Amino acid sequence: MKKTGTWKIRLAAFCLAGSCLAAGAVALAAGDQNDPLVTLSYLTQKVLPDLEKSTQEKADAKSEELTKQFEELASQSGTGSSASYxxxxxxxxxxxxxxxxxxxxxxxxxxxxxxxxxxxxxxxxxxxxxxxxxxxxxxxxxxxxxxxxxxxxxxxxxxxxxxxxxxxx
CATH class of the missing domain: 2.60.120 (Jelly Rolls)
Structure with a gap:
């Protein structure tokens, strides 16, 4: 018996294995929930709104703190202290x-x-x-x-x- 078809089977198996490895590599490169691939939609729909919200909260808190400090200093400055006459x-x-x-x-x-x-x-x-x-x-x-x-x-x-x-x- 001749084994003329074995090299074709081996080549097909090698190509199939290579395709599976390539598909796995692509799947791993896309990332998962812990290490996602960053896309523009992810940045504009998730990161940017969260960043804006966090920044606004910090700015509001600092504004309240500074307003409170200003009011305390204004009340301590003596008999008269006012922005109006x-x-x-x-x-x-x-x-x-x-x-x-x-x-x-x-x-x-x-x-x-x-x-x-x-x-x-x-x-x-x-x-x-x-x-x-x-x-x-x-x-x-x-x-x-x-x-x-x-x-x-x-x-x-x-x-x-x-x-x-x-x-x-």
């Missing part, structure tokens, strides 16, 4: 110590500016300076450019509008 009534001779950057506007009565170093206040209405002992002009807005500057109420009742930190003495 407050009307303050001073009695004759009473002193209002202005914090750095505080703004004050004389509405009723008379008051003088005080400071160890001139200018005592900056008149933002005219762009000029008001030196120590100078009288405030009604309806002019003044700014304290140093923290040791103040105003002293004249005789009678004095009403000022103030924005920023201040203390009364």
């Amino acid at each position: 407050q009307v303050v009534t001073l009695s004759a001779g009473q002193r209002m110590n202005l914090g750095l950057g505080a703004e004050v506007m004389l509405r009723v009565g008379s008051a003088t500016a005080g400071a160890a170093v001139n200018p005592a206040l900056v008149d933002t209405t005219t762009g000029g300076n008001l030196n120590d002992g100078g009288a405030l002009v009604q309806n002019h807005l003044y700014m304290a450019t140093m923290s040791d500057h103040y105003i002293t109420a004249g005789s009678g009742t004095v009403k000022v509008m103030v924005r920023g930190s201040y203390t009364l003495s």
Whole structure:
């Protein structure tokens, strides 16, 4: 008997084995749940939304924390500290110590500016300076450019509008 067909059978078996190995390699390369093949749809449908959600949660938490810290600092800053103007009534001779950057506007009565170093206040209405002992002009807005500057109420009742930190003495 001749064995002329055995090499064909062996070749077919070798090709079949090779095909099975190749298919297994492709299946392993595609990955599984623990080690997936990353596709664009996986990134856009799974990774990106999760990343956005996580980032937003962290940003919201940090925002709440910073808001709480700001409110605590604002409540601790002294008698007056506000982003809006407050009307303050001073009695004759009473002193209002202005914090750095505080703004004050004389509405009723008379008051003088005080400071160890001139200018005592900056008149933002005219762009000029008001030196120590100078009288405030009604309806002019003044700014304290140093923290040791103040105003002293004249005789009678004095009403000022103030924005920023201040203390009364």
